[in-house]
Structure formats: structure tokens, C-alpha cells
Amino acid sequence: MRPGALHLSRTMILRVLAIAASLAYLAVTLVLLDAVEPLGLVYAWLARAMVVFGASFAAMMILPPGRTRSWLKLRLAQHLFRHRYDYRAEWLRFTRTLGDGGADEALEERIERALADITDAPQARLLVMTSSGRLDAAEPAAWPDGAAAGCGIDFARMVERDPRVLDLDALRAAPEEERRLIPAWVLGDPSIWAGVPLVHGDRLTGFILLARPPVDRRLDWEDHDLLSVAGRQVASHLAEAQGQEALAEARRFHEFNRRFAFIVHDIKNLASQLGLVARNAERHADNPAFRADMVTTLRDSVQRLNDLLARLSPQGTQRPDPPRVARPRAVLEAIAARCRTQHPIALSGRLDVHALFDPARLELAIGHLVQNAIEASPPDEPVWLSIDRRGFEVEVTVLDRGRGMSADFIRHSLFKPFNSTKLGGFGIGAFEARSLVASMGGRLEVESREGEGSRFAILLPFAEEPVAA
Structure with a gap:
């Protein structure tokens, strides 16, 4: 851009257009109100009320708020801008959603919301890779209907070999050979619009299903590129969370092994002590004082063994x-x-x-x-x-x-x-x-x-x- 040239962001253009539309709406309303002035005082007030309520009702029916926003973004991207997305704004919002989850919002929910916001999808569903090689839903939910069935091993392997964003509308119209590995419940649900693979390195960690946006459209090359990059970023977060979970589990096993090693050492000491008592008993069994000490030692050893068992149990961590x-x-x-x-x-x-x-x-x-x-x-x-x-x-x-x-x-x-x-x-x-x-x-x-x-x-x-x- 030349020095001194004016540059307006997409947000500013949307706000300017919204203000212009509001002013036009007010101007039309004022013109209609002025047109009913000759009807007289009583009829004028009634006509004015009907004009205001009628215009407001028409605006709400024709342009619902969510659909209006999606429609405006789509038309502006087509006719005013070179690219569909404001990549800087989208990426800042995406990373903020992933990283700034509240205490009650799990990572899986943040992942679904971050991917859905990119395409204005009303819903998204995360499928995670399991140890069996399947893709199963991260959490039970009402959408989509077949999510509980998950995706089989063959589909997961296909996506891992070719990690590209799936245009499900195009796959539904494709020949049988191209869509034979796609689960039937995915192809049979028209509300599922796209599928985004989550690949970390060369390993598939999950898969995102996106619902159809409010203003229906086809996926284009910008959707593919942005969703693919976002999917890899999400995959790194998911892999890190899984690594942290595995590390926590390894630490729990390490703590158990550490406690067990100490207890084995204490058992060895008790075995040595009882062995010496048994050897000395062969020589001093007739000594009453030795027998009294031996009974005391055996009683103490039993108590220590019981204490060791209590320390080894999961409840013995007080x-x-x-x-x-x-x-x-x-x-x-x-x-x-x-x-x-x-x-x-x-x-x-x-x-x-x-x-x-x-x-x-x-x-x-x-x-x-x-x-x-x-x-x-x-x-x-x-x-x-x-x-x-x-x-x-x-x-x-x-x-x-x-x-x-x-x-x-x-x-x-x-x-x-x-x-x-x-x-x-x-x-x-x-x-x-x-x-x-x-x-x-x-x-x-x-x-x-x-x-x-x-x-x-x-x-x-x-x-x-x-x-x-």
C-alpha cells in the first residue's frame, strides 16, 4: 500500500455499512411517517405505530441477526475483498479461544468452538483417536445423530494417509469408489458440512465435523487452507494434553513403584531380622529371657508387616x-x-x-x-x-x-x-x-x-x- 493511503479493516467496513443501513431504515420510516400526516391526529398516531411495528417486523423476518451477519460477511468477501478471511483477526480469535478457556470449559469444548467460529458453523463435534485406532466422540452430545458410532479404523487410516479437509457435499455427489470408506452416518446427515483432520507430525490425533453454516455455500480453497492449518494447530494442543495426561499417569505409577521399592526393602530387613532370630533360636531356645525377646520381636515384626501393607494400599497415603x-x-x-x-x-x-x-x-x-x-x-x-x-x-x-x-x-x-x-x-x-x-x-x-x-x-x-x- 502506498504511503499515506487510507486502509480500512473489515470490522470498520462492516460497522460503516451497518450504520448506513440503520440510517436508511430510519429515513424510510420517517418518510412513511410523514406520508400519513394528512390522515388527521387520531389516525396519524395509529398509522405511525403500524408503520414502525410493521417495518421492524419485516426487518426481523427478512434478515434474522445470525443469518444477516453471515450473509453480509459472505457478500463483502465476494465483492469488496481479495480474500474471504481476515487472517490476522481470525488467528487471534482462534488462539484466544484455544488458550483462554474457563475453569469449567474442557479443552475438547474449546477446540470445537474455535473451529466452528472460523466458518460460522453453529456446531462442531470432536472425534479423538483411541488406542484401538478408531475415531470416537470426545463427549456424548446430541449432534450429529451417529457420532456415538464413531469412525472405523479404515477411515482413520485413510485420513492419516491423506490429511485434507473433506468437502462432504462433494463426496455425497461423488462416485461410490471415492466415498466407500466414509461412514454412512456422516454421508447420510446433510447437516454435516465439512470434516477437518487433526494431524500432529504424521500422526492423526482427531477429526472435527463442522455443521453447515447459516448461509449455505461450497467450500473453497481458502476454507481448505485455513481449516487445514487450524487443524494442525489444534492437533498440537490435543497431543500436548494427551502427553500431559500420560505423564501424570506415569508419575502415579512411578510413585507406586517408589513406595513398593521402599516396602520391598523393609520386607528384606524384616526377613533378615527373622532369619537371625531363627538361627539364634537353635542355640538359645532353652533360655527363658531369649524366648521372651523372641516373642516381642515376632509381635513387632507382625505389626511392621501390617504397617507396610497399609502403606502399599491406595488408602495408605495419609x-x-x-x-x-x-x-x-x-x-x-x-x-x-x-x-x-x-x-x-x-x-x-x-x-x-x-x-x-x-x-x-x-x-x-x-x-x-x-x-x-x-x-x-x-x-x-x-x-x-x-x-x-x-x-x-x-x-x-x-x-x-x-x-x-x-x-x-x-x-x-x-x-x-x-x-x-x-x-x-x-x-x-x-x-x-x-x-x-x-x-x-x-x-x-x-x-x-x-x-x-x-x-x-x-x-x-x-x-x-x-x-x-
Whole structure:
């Protein structure tokens, strides 16, 4: 366009024409009102009312609002503009409809509305590709009548091989060979005007059926080009949504597998504990004190197995208790009493120290570390548990004189699942222990030397002893 030349948008031209038509309508009405003036005062008012209501009724009957708008757009595109569509305005509206859906409007509904608005179609129906290779309706609806039947695999393959916009009026008049793969309910419904394939890359993700617009017309090359491009854009949105859904499902499976891996590790620890109890029973079965400890260990193992089953069930995802002020010594005493039947445990440290933690999570974390220490230690070498104060933190230590670990293993593999120096180990205990401690606001430190043993220190926030009520 030359500099300084006047350019009017389609919207402005439509508004100017609407204003001109309104002014012409008012002018004709005024002329008719003036023509009835000689009839006299009484008859003039009656004639004027009849003229106004008659002209308004005629306008509404001849030019319904929706049909008028479609008719004007069609005629203006044919006679005033080079192209049928204002591509900039159409694309802005299309992307806004796809991306700005409300909380109650699903993506499928936005897709149908975005494609229907392009051709002024009163309705649109989305068919999505299923895992069986069929195209089925995304949601139940009244239009069209045969949408519930979907489209077969042969039709889906045909559209995927040749992803062009289908002019259904032309197909209805085509020879039988050209339309043999088109579903009969599509060809038999004259309200279905066009079909738009939704292709992402080289994969068909869906298919859109468009209803006949208010002003009937044939599809032309601009319709084909714009609907084809819009279909590919819609296909990318649909593929992204399907990918997000698949990712969410994969995350749910990952979370289940993660919980299952932890539980398998805990079951292995219980099996090791019960195995040691069974071996010691052969030598100490006549000792009443050992029998009492064995019964306690078996009862505790049954309780822990029931807890593991509860954690594995879908209902076992309740949130843990928040940290509270308590004595870590009580947790260490419970662990020592449980584990002494399978290995010597030495307990030391302050009794009066309080910290901020969740006893259940702390017991589970220390239990993992103690079990690892027992498996790494010689049978007659005890595992040491101790408690001390370190500034504003409370230090709970698990010490063993076992095989130890290399600095490289600690740095790169210790806290990564499924890496273990033990034969048949899962490599999950230290990882879960650190996660449990971190969830309570603490941290886990480790020191180790090969052939000398390992020292794990759990550091928890120090807390003052609660005042009795």
C-alpha cells in the first residue's frame, strides 16, 4: 500500500455499512411517517405505530441477526475483498479461544468452538483417536445423530494417509469408489458440512465435523487452507494434553513403584531380622529371657508387616504427623530392644535432650541405618547408638565397625536408589533415611573408611523440654 493511503479493516467496513443501513431504515420510516400526516391526529398516531411495528417486523423476518451477519460477511468477501478471511483477526480469535478457556470449559469444548467460529458453523463435534485406532466422540452430545458410532479404523487410516479437509457435499455427489470408506452416518446427515483432520507430525490425533453454516455455500480453497492449518494447530494442543495426561499417569505409577521399592526393602530387613532370630533360636531356645525377646520381636515384626501393607494400599497415603518436641532416647531404646535379638546393640548418650521430630519417621530412618550397620558388622561387634547436643542441634549417631565405604561411593552412589555394596542389597535404606530426616527439617551426615566402619549422624533441631501443664 502506498504511503499515506487510507486502509480500512473489515470490522470498520462492516460497522460503516451497518450504520448506513440503520440510517436508511430510519429515513424510510420517517418518510412513511410523514406520508400519513394528512390522515388527521387520531389516525396519524395509529398509522405511525403500524408503520414502525410493521417495518421492524419485516426487518426481523427478512434478515434474522445470525443469518444477516453471515450473509453480509459472505457478500463483502465476494465483492469488496481479495480474500474471504481476515487472517490476522481470525488467528487471534482462534488462539484466544484455544488458550483462554474457563475453569469449567474442557479443552475438547474449546477446540470445537474455535473451529466452528472460523466458518460460522453453529456446531462442531470432536472425534479423538483411541488406542484401538478408531475415531470416537470426545463427549456424548446430541449432534450429529451417529457420532456415538464413531469412525472405523479404515477411515482413520485413510485420513492419516491423506490429511485434507473433506468437502462432504462433494463426496455425497461423488462416485461410490471415492466415498466407500466414509461412514454412512456422516454421508447420510446433510447437516454435516465439512470434516477437518487433526494431524500432529504424521500422526492423526482427531477429526472435527463442522455443521453447515447459516448461509449455505461450497467450500473453497481458502476454507481448505485455513481449516487445514487450524487443524494442525489444534492437533498440537490435543497431543500436548494427551502427553500431559500420560505423564501424570506415569508419575502415579512411578510413585507406586517408589513406595513398593521402599516396602520391598523393609520386607528384606524384616526377613533378615527373622532369619537371625531363627538361627539364634537353635542355640538359645532353652533360655527363658531369649524366648521372651523372641516373642516381642515376632509381635513387632507382625505389626511392621501390617504397617507396610497399609502403606502399599491406595488408602495408605495419609500425611505423616508433624514434628513435635520429644526425646530421641525413647526411639533409640525401642530400636535397641527390637534389634538385640539379632545383633549386639550398645546405647549411650544423654537422657534429657529434647528435639523437634516425628517419632514414627525418626524410628523408621534410624531403623534403616541400624539394619545396614548390622549387615555390615562382624557378628560379635556391636552397633553403637548415641545422643548428644551440638549447638542448636541434637545429634543422633549410628556407628559400626564394619566394612566401611569408599569416599567415591559416598559421593556418587550412597544416596542413589538401587546402588549397594552389599550382596543382594537394594540400596534404598540410606536414601529413604535421608528423605525422612529432611522431611522433619533435619539433615544426615556420613563418615566412613573402608575396612574401619561407618558413622551416620542425624542432626535434628534442638527443642526445650516442654513445661508440664
